[in-house]
Amino acid sequence: MSPTFAGLTIIVALFVLLGTGMPIAFALGLAAVCALFLQSGPGVIYVLSETMFSGIANLAYVSIPMFVLMGAAVASSPAGADLYTSLDRWLNRIPGGLVLSNIGACAIFSGMTGSSPATCAAIGKMGIPEMLRRGYPTSVASGSIAAGGTLGILIPPSVTLIVYGIATETSIGRLFMAGVIPGLMLTIMFMIWAVIDCKRQGYDFGARAVRFTLREKLAGMPRVLPFLLIIAGTLYVLYGGLATPSEAAGAGALLTLAVVIVAYRLFRFRPVAGIFGSAMRESVMIMMIMAAAELFAFALSSLFITQSIAAAIADLEVNRWVLMGVINIFLLVAGMFLPPVAVIVMTAPMLFPIVTQAGFDPYWFAIVLTINMEVGLITPPIGLNLFVINAIAPDIPTRQILWGALPYVLVMFLAILILCIFPGLATWLPNQMMGVAI
Amino acid sequence: AQTVLKASHQFPGGKGDIRDEMVQIIAREVAAANVGLEVQVYPGASLYKPNDQWNAVTRGLLEMTSFPLDYASGRHPEFSATLMPGLVGNFDRAARLNDSEFMTDIKKIIEDAGALVISDAWLSGAFASKKGCITTPDTVKGQVIRAAGPAFEQMLVAAGASISSMPSSEIYTGMQTGVLDAANTSSASFVSYRLYEHAKCLTAPGENALWFMYEPVLISKKIFDGLNADQQKAILAAGEKAEAFFNEEVRKGDQVMVDTYKKAGVEVVEMSKADYDAWLELAKQSSYKNFAEKVPGGDKLIEKALAVQ
Amino acid sequence: MVRVYIRSVGGLSQAFAVVATLLLIAAMLVVCQMIFIRYVFRAATIWQTDFVVFAATGAMFLGAPYVLLKGGHVGVDVVEMVVTERTRRAMRIVASLLGLLFCAIMAYASWLQFHETWAGGWRHSSVWAPPLWIPVSALPLGFGMLCLQYVAQILVLLSGGVAPAPTHVPAEALEAAAAVSPSTETPR
Ligand code: NA
Ligand code: NA
Numbered sequence: 031m032s033p034t035f036a037g038l039t040i041i042v043a044l045f046v047l048l049g050t051g052m053p054i055a056f057a058l059g060l061a062a063v064c065a066l067f068l069q070s071g072p073g074v075i076y077v078l079s080e081t082m083f084s085g086i087a088n089l090a091y092v093s094i095p096m097f098v099l100m101g102a103a104v105a106s107s108p109a110g111a112d113l114y115t116s117l118d119r120w121l122n123r124i125p126g127g128l129v130l131s132n133i134g135a136c137a138i139f140s141g142m143t144g145s146s147p148a149t150c151a152a153i154g155k156m157g158i159p160e161m162l163r164r165g166y167p168t169s170v171a172s173g174s175i176a177a178g179g180t181l182g183i184l185i186p187p188s189v190t191l192i193v194y195g196i197a198t199e200t201s202i203g204r205l206f207m208a209g210v211i212p213g214l215m216l217t218i219m220f221m222i223w224a225v226i227d228c229k230r231q232g233y234d235f236g237a238r239a240v241r242f243t244l245r246e247k248l249a250g251m252p253r254v255l256p257f258l259l260i261i262a263g264t265l266y267v268l269y270g271g272l273a274t275p276s277e278a279a280g281a282g283a284l285l286t287l288a289v290v291i292v293a294y295r296l297f298r299f300r301p302v303a304g305i306f307g308s309a310m311r312e313s314v315m316i317m318m319i320m321a322a323a324e325l326f327a328f329a330l331s332s333l334f335i336t337q338s339i340a341a342a343i344a345d346l347e348v349n350r351w352v353l354m355g356v357i358n359i360f361l362l363v364a365g366m367f368l369p370p371v372a373v374i375v376m377t378a379p380m381l382f383p384i385v386t387q388a389g390f391d392p393y394w395f396a397i398v399l400t401i402n403m404e405v406g407l408i409t410p411p412i413g414l415n416l417f418v419i420n421a422i423a424p425d426i427p428t429r430q431i432l433w434g435a436l437p438y439v440l441v442m443f444l445a446i447l448i449l450c451i452f453p454g455l456a457t458w459l460p461n462q463m464m465g466v467a468i
Numbered sequence: 469a470q471t472v473l474k475a476s477h478q479f480p481g482g483k484g485d486i487r488d489e490m491v492q493i494i495a496r497e498v499a500a501a502n503v504g505l506e507v508q509v510y511p512g513a514s515l516y517k518p519n520d521q522w523n524a525v526t527r528g529l530l531e532m533t534s535f536p537l538d539y540a541s542g543r544h545p546e547f548s549a550t551l552m553p554g555l556v557g558n559f560d561r562a563a564r565l566n567d568s569e570f571m572t573d574i575k576k577i578i579e580d581a582g583a584l585v586i587s588d589a590w591l592s593g594a595f596a597s598k599k600g601c602i603t604t605p606d607t608v609k610g611q612v613i614r615a616a617g618p619a620f621e622q623m624l625v626a627a628g629a630s631i632s633s634m635p636s637s638e639i640y641t642g643m644q645t646g647v648l649d650a651a652n653t654s655s656a657s658f659v660s661y662r663l664y665e666h667a668k669c670l671t672a673p674g675e676n677a678l679w680f681m682y683e684p685v686l687i688s689k690k691i692f693d694g695l696n697a698d699q700q701k702a703i704l705a706a707g708e709k710a711e712a713f714f715n716e717e718v719r720k721g722d723q724v725m726v727d728t729y730k731k732a733g734v735e736v737v738e739m740s741k742a743d744y745d746a747w748l749e750l751a752k753q754s755s756y757k758n759f760a761e762k763v764p765g766g767d768k769l770i771e772k773a774l775a776v777q
Numbered sequence: 778m779v780r781v782y783i784r785s786v787g788g789l790s791q792a793f794a795v796v797a798t799l800l801l802i803a804a805m806l807v808v809c810q811m812i813f814i815r816y817v818f819r820a821a822t823i824w825q826t827d828f829v830v831f832a833a834t835g836a837m838f839l840g841a842p843y844v845l846l847k848g849g850h851v852g853v854d855v856v857e858m859v860v861t862e863r864t865r866r867a868m869r870i871v872a873s874l875l876g877l878l879f880c881a882i883m884a885y886a887s888w889l890q891f892h893e894t895w896a897g898g899w900r901h902s903s904v905w906a907p908p909l910w911i912p913v914s915a916l917p918l919g920f921g922m923l924c925l926q927y928v929a930q931i932l933v934l935l936s937g938g939v940a941p942a943p944t945h946v947p948a949e950a951l952e953a954a955a956a957v958s959p960s961t962e963t964p965r
Contacts, residue, residue: 051857052872053850060879076527077520079887079916084517087834087912089826090635095801095833096808195637203641271646273812274638280808280829310798311849314840318850321837331515332474334508369851379514383481411855519902542902542909610819618904621823625904630821633903647815 037335040065044326048367054412055318058372062322062329069333078325085324085375086317090196093279095313097187100279100286101143102309104260106301107294110139110152113257116250118160119242125235126225128164129174132157133224136178137217141185142260142286145312146407150179150418158423167231172426173434174224176415177441180404181220183370185213187264187279189316190370190403194396195275197378202275203268207460208393209400215455216401216445223441256293260286269463316371323375336380343384350388351450354398357381358446361399365406369414373403397456398446405442408435470506471699473498473691475532478518481511485656486717487534490587490685490710494532497706503699507532526582528690534589536683537578538617544577545763551617553755554748555773556680558673559719562590570772574682583686586707589714592722593679594658596667597650598643601735603671603743605750611649614639619755620652620679623747626754639663652679655725664732672726674738678747685710779932786922786929787846793922794843800836804829824905831901831912838919842926845876870934877927880920887916 040061047057059082066074104110117131124130132153140149154175161171183190186206195202228235264282267273273281287305296302330336346353364373378399385395407415410432419431449455475495479485488511495507510516516524516533522540524530538551549555549570556562565571566588575585593616595602602608609628615621621631629650634642636657642648643666651663655673664670673679685707692700729736739747760767811825844850852872857865893899895910 047875048853049856050868050872050875051852051854052876053845053852055850056876056879057852059883060875063879063882070529073527073529075882075886076889077516077524077529078883079890079913080520080523081517082883083834083887083890083913083916084520086837087830088635089633089830090638092804092808092829092833095836096805099801099805196635199635199637201637201641203638203645267812269645272816274634274642274645274647276634276638277808277812280805281812283805284809306798306802307794310794310801310836310840311844311847313801314797314837314844315849315851317837318841318844328515331510336514337510367853379512383512412851412853414851539902542900542906543897545900548902612815612819618902618906621904625821625823630815630819631904632815632822633826 033334033338036065036069036333037330037339040329040333040335053318054369054372055315055322058319058326059322062325065329065333069329077328081325081328082321086321088196090192090202090276091317091320093187093192093202093276094189094316095309096279096283097144097189097192098313098316099283099306099309100187100260101145101148102305102312103283103286103290104139104143105145105148105152106305106308107290107296109256109290109294110135110149111156112250112253113139114153114156116254119247119250122242126221126228127235128157128161129166129170129224129228130221132161132174133178133217133220136175137181137185137213138257140179140182141213142187142257144182144187144189146179146182146404147414147418148312149182150175150415151422153178154419154422158419158426165233166228167233168426168430169434170224170227170231170233171434172419172423172431173227173436173438174220176408176413176419176431176435177220177438178217179415179418180407180442181213181217183404183407184209184216184397184400186210187275187282188400190374190400191396192275193320193371193374194378194399197374198382198392198396200392200396204393204460205396206268206275207463208397208456211455211459212397212401212445212449215448216442219441219445220438223437227437256289260289316369319369319372320375323372326372327376327379330376340380340384343381344387350390353384353388354390354450357385358398358402361402362405365403366409367412368406369412370400370403370406373406374399391453391457393460394449394453394456398449401442401446401449405439408439470504471695473505473507473531474510474515475507475534476510476513476515476521476524476530477534478513478521479511479534479656480660481509481514486714486721487589487591487683489717490589490714491532491534493710493713494586494685494703494706497709498702501698501702501705503696503702505695505699505702522583525686525688528582528688530688531691532586532685532687534683534685536681537574538681540581541618544581545759546574546577546766546769548619548759548763549766549769549773550574550682551680552619552759552770552773553623553678553751554744555770556590556677557744558675558677559590559592559715561776562680563715565590565773565776568772568776570769570776573769573772578686579689582689584689584692585684586687586704587685587711587714589683589685589711589718590680591654591656591683591718592673592677593652593654593681594673594677594725595650595652595671595679596658596663596669596729596734598646598666598668599649601669601671601737602650603737603739604746608650612647613650613652614642614648615652616654616679617681619751619759622755622758623751624652626750627747636661640666643667654679654681655722659725659728664729664734667729667734669735669737670726670729672729672736672738673722676739676741676744678739678744779936783929783932786925790842790846790922790926793839793918797836797840797843800832800839804832804836807832824907827901827903827905827907831907835912835915838915839922841919842922845923845926845930866934870931873927873931873934877924877931880923880927884917884920884924887913887920891917 044061114135121127121131158171191205263285267281268278479487521533537547541547605627612630639651811822899909900906
């Protein structure tokens with residue numbers, strides 16, 4: 031079997047399996063196992079278990095359940111709603127204030143939790159009805175929340191960047207830092223588009239704004255305090271010489287739990303057990319996909335498919351920017367069908383050498399890759415954020431949700447373009463804080 | 469038709485890493501021998517995870533690997549002796565060690581498990597610290613250090629250091645943020661991870677080097693036995709070529725490290741014979757003692773290694 | 778009989794999930810203990826890293842059956858959305874059988890690995906050197922339980938009931954959404 035033929039077969043098999051609706055993790059695993067049996071014979075059974083186990087038995091990967099726990103703690107308290115309300119009171123008078131507070135709350139919230147769907151759920155549950163009530167266009171209401179939620183995998187802490195760091199042996203601390211400025215930039219770009227879109231659809235900001243007194247504005251502040259505490263605490267653990275990024279996640283989780291339990295007086299067993307339970311379930315979901323993706327990546331590599339694709343891309347005697355374009359299209363398509371972690375586990379080890387050989391900065395590339403993955407979160411057929419919006423706002427037709435999200439996809443393309451022109455946006459902060467990259 | 473042999477290792481491919489070069493040489497030599505064999509190299513852990521290579525190669529699922537033998541010490545505790553502080557000392561002694569009774573014993577265990585050594589390779593390593601030069605055992609007291617290998621960790625704990633395990637890619641961040649005061653790893657990693665940006669002092673291997681690790685090129689016995697005589701001869705000859713190359717080049721790697729650190733303004737020292745002996749004494753009370761207790765015949769194995777001149 | 782099977786398998790999956798959750802909590806606490814010991818006392822941390830890694834990894838495999846029970850493993854439902862109810866039911870059975878196939882292969886493969894680590898007395902190569910069979914046992918347990926859970930799911934489907942299909946939304950996200958009460962006016 032030639033690598034090209036084997037590659038096509040295994041990918042078609044994967045799609046057929048995915049099409050039955052079975053869990054992504056098991057579809058990846060089954061496609062891999064079948065390919066391995068066909069290629070290496072039954073003896074390969076002896077490495078399957080080891081491959082899955084050692085694929086995720088890694089201290090850096092432990093940070094994923096920890097960050098998920100952090101997110102679950104924030105997400106299952108009224109914290110999201112409080113954050114949103116306080117922001118609204120301050121930003122209300124600015125044209126598009128409400129949509130700005132929505133996107134801003136999404137950025138802060140997802141920045142902390144690292145979970146895009148949780149962000150959409152927590153902020154959207156409050157934000158979408160409120161925007162609709164004040165007459166914002168439906169597409170703006172749903173689109174801004176769907177897109178705002180994707181910021182969580184770019185603004186640190188980010189599960190996507192952790193997986194990239196492990197797959198490519200790059201520093202996770204530095205990756206987090208590289209995500210900060212592009213994350214803020216994308217947040218602002220989303221905000222700008224939201225305002226333009228409102229105007230375009232004839233929304234009258236002046237007539238709709240509600241006035242809040244200074245007292246009301248200040249009264250909202252104490253509710254934001256817990257968030258600031260969590261952010262400051264985690265940053266201190268992370269960059270204050272207390273712990274490595276992988277360890278900091280554990281400390282961040284404990285801190286967040288403590289703050290949330292005290293601030294929202296969750297002193298009963300049920301709510302706390304609920305936080306842990308939901309964190310366990312989401313972690314299992316992510317980590318099973320990653321363990322199975324390891325198996326899939328092993329099968330691709332075993333069949334020499336990864337290497338052949340990599341060689342084909344590397345041999346493309348083209349300008350490095352055309353190469354980057356090809357890689358971006360490849361990532362976009364992969365991201366449309368698979369969750370970010372699976373895409374990175376399977377493609378990063380293959381793309382990384384090509385990209386660095388072509389003279390691109392590995393930390394810059396991590397950010398470009400992450401934005402591609404963000405796009406995947408709001409495109410069909412698997413767009414986690416779209417489904418969440420669909421679930422929390424059942425009155426908005428799916429078509430409208432898709433339509434509302436589409437412009438944000440274009441905004442993300444624009445962001446990638448800007449990053450290509452000014453790579454310093456990603457590399458400046460880490461270089462400033464940690465010296466020039468390795 | 470060509471028989472394809474997969475060769476896996478965890479080191480960067482095509483960037484001049486000496487262990488990658490060894491495998492590439494074997495691939496080239498075997499191809500040139502024209503015996504119907506082709507070696508496909510998978511660098512950078514792109515096929516198997518570093519620790520999983522042992523299981524695969526001994527079972528015949530993977531044909532070849534450049535493998536740090538200590539990684540399999542959980543299965544064959546005797547292999548800990550190949551990453552034991554102070555057991556090697558310097559490159560000349562490493563060469564003599566290869567033909568000793570000690571290595572005959574180790575290679576017997578490798579073979580019984582299902583693999584054969586085709587090239588010997590002992591890699592050297594160093595220490596670096598943000599606080600001061602690590603020479604005598606006293607100098608490491610109170611420092612948080614990331615060490616390479618359990619036996620080293622045991623010795624460093626005995627010296628009063630605080631060990632912290634993390635992947636080598638996080639050492640840089642660890643030293644920068646202050647999670648780590650010091651690190652101990654291979655010379656190649658000291659250069660590629662740019663630790664000179666945060667280190668104040670480097671303890672280079674020199675004549676009295678504490679850290680040596682055995683990282684031979686292995687071939688699966690099951691696969692090897694299935695080859696014809698010409699093919700076997702070609703593989704062994706290629707292995708010898710790779711080993712000769714290694715012996716020629718390995719010292720240059722240490723020199724590159726020393727030069728890089730000096731250029732970066734880092735103080736570079738070496739351990740004196742007295743420092744080395746003090747560490748060895750400490751190792752005897754900690755790592756060697758544990759080893760002898762844990763491994764049947766472990767004390768004999770250490771004796772055989774120390775007996776080499 | 779079938780009902781008893783389905784209920785007891787569900788109960789067992791839930792018990793596994795409790796263990797998994799406790800392991801995650803333990804991992805979190807031990808990470809914090811490790812940071813504290815090292816930072817405050819500058820003392821050696823020998824066993825913590827191994828413990829944390831193995832506890833968290835084991836938790837993932839032990840928790841998987843319960844996540845299947847709750848339909849929490851993400852799947853793609855593009856095809857499901859466009860077919861008739863009858864076809865959808867048939868597809869769910871096929872998908873469950875395929876899932877069962879994978880879990881059965883992995884249950885066998887991980888049993889082999891477990892048996893080797895157990896019989897060979899293999900340890901993790903670190904200073905603490907815990908016996909490897911302990912963390913590795915999570916795989917045969919998890920995949921074995923996944924098989925039982927899949928059989929239960931198939932029985933439910935065959936008897937005409939509604940088994941939780943893999944969602945495309947992590948159930949947590951929706952629960953989180955439900956938990957967020959717009960009680961912003963409560964003074965705190
Ligand atoms: Na985040
Ligand atoms: Na998508």
